[in-house]
Amino acid sequence: MLIYFYPKALTPGCTTQACGLRDTKKELEKLGVVILGISPDSPKKLAQxxxxxxxxxxxxSDENHQVAEQFGVWGEKKFMGRTYDGIHRISFLIDEQGKIQQVFDKFKTGEHHQVVLDYLQSL
Known part of the structure; x- marks a missing residue:
């Protein structure tokens, strides 16, 4: 399973990342991966x-960021001179035993899907 945390639905970076995963879903499924995205957005926003x-x-939806905190992806961020708490864009590949197999935390949003595919194909 690929659990990916992203900051906000319908924003440019998050949309690019989600669409990349959408477009490679079949390839990921062939490699045994189910995709699950988590953000602090409301269920209504996620449906949109x-x-x-x-x-x-x-x-x-992780509106109270409880899951994000458990995974260690909620914390201080800086953007345009502003400091605030939010989700860090990090993904976790979870194996069949429920253990974290790989952490993806250094990628561009448009390349996330390919970074995951490349890793899986290298196994």
């Missing part, structure tokens, strides 16, 4: 994201 971008995988 799924509909507008024809996303073909599950998105979960």
């Amino acid at each position: 994201f799924i509909e507008k971008k024809a996303l073909n995988f599950t998105l979960l």
Whole structure:
């Protein structure tokens, strides 16, 4: 399973990342990977994201950032001179035993899907 955390639905970077995963879902499934996206957005916003971008995988709402905190991806961020708490864009590949197999935390949003595919194909 690929659990990916992203900051905000329907924003340019998050949309690029989600659409890349959408477009490679079949390839990922052939390699045994199910995609699960998590953000602090409301369920209503996630439903809009799924509909507008024809996303073909599950998105979960973590409005109180409890799951993000458990994974260690909630924390201080800086953007345009502003400091705030939010989700760091990090993905986790979870193996069949429920253990973290790989962490993806250094990628451009448009390359995320390919970074994951390249890793899986190298195994």
